[in-house]
Amino acid sequence: MSRRIAVIDFETNGASPGRDCRATEIGVALLEDGRIVGRYQSLINAGVWIPPMIERLTGISNVMLRDAPPPAVAMAEAARFVGDTPLAAHNASFDRKFWDYELAQLGLARKQDFACTLLLSRRVLPQAPDHKLGTLARWLSLPDTGRAHRALADAEMAAQLLCHLQGELSRRYGARLADHSQLCGMQKVSAAKISQYLQAQAG
Known part of the structure; x- marks a missing residue:
């Protein structure tokens, strides 16, 4: 049985998907x-404007998007690449709404659930300074994946975090790597009830 998980990250020009707020990178x-x-x-060139604040944060400029593929191309490729593989993201509620919105523009709909490394880190690593992806990566000394707030670097960082969380669960509870x-x-469930949850799953 495949234990593959597709960890995704979007860069966008705003917080909520819509006509003027779209994905700019996946x-x-x-x-x-x-x-x-x-x-x-x-x-991804969706014909939207990237505000200066977002450009400074991500390093993605309006000039960079001029020759980028439109959503109909980039998202179709991403959807084919992912297929029916289970999904994960850090702060998945954000990436899920953009994934769903962009798929809907293609007449597609998501079938698989999202695991969220933000929610999981709060339960498995409650002692962390905070649960931002960059903070956790530094605190755990995870491998450097490149510039923060670029989509692939953040997706790889979230994947490294997910590996760590799975390993931590295995060490603590003697379980195999937790599946999706x-x-x-x-x-x-709450952090206090994870052991009880895993015991119920094993039973």
């Missing part, structure tokens, strides 16, 4: 049994 890291086995990245469905279940 990155996907395919994670399988603790290592990244595939990558996809593309800038278990991760989705764990992010809905």
